[in-house]
Amino acid sequence: LVAFRRLAPDRSELEFAHALLRANFWDGGDPSSDEFYRGLAVQLGLDPETFVETMHTDEARDGALYDFALARQLGADAFPRLYLQTREDYLHLIAKGYSPFERVQAIIDKILQ
Incomplete structure (x- = not known):
């Protein structure tokens, strides 16, 4: 999500979340692989290599940790x-x-x- 925010700041995060959940739960994709995210990037019209490189930056890691901390603070213990x-x-x-x-x-x- 952090990489999507950075590469497509004017687009809705829901677009990425929907694509991610569909690829994982509907299509049975493996979200632990870079190939999974390359496919999402292509589907969303983003450069797949740039997307994966952005995911692996310290900035993206820190952003993800912030998002998880915010979710804990909000008590987000259920999905969705x-x-x-x-x-x-x-x-x-x-x-x-x-x-x-x-x-x-x-x-x-x-x-x-």
């Missing part, structure tokens, strides 16, 4: 979890585990009122 970050940089927990779209939409609408 959905948060909404408001302009005030406050994170609202929207869903823990599966939630139907209608419920998620209602919670988001209430927060944004």
Whole structure:
């Protein structure tokens, strides 16, 4: 995710997360291999070698450690979890585990009122 943020800063992280989860859980890819991420990069229109090189930088490692620390701080102990970050940089927990779209939409609408 950190490499995607760096190489495609104007694109949604959800795009990468969706591709990653699909490649892992649907297609049975091995996320411990560089080849897995090369394939994701190609799928997302990014240079695969640059993507993998960026993944292996200290900056990417530090960014990933920060993301994991933030997840622990938020108590993200279930998958999936959905948060909404408001302009005030406050994170609202929207869903823990599966939630139907209608419920998620209602919670988001209430927060944004």
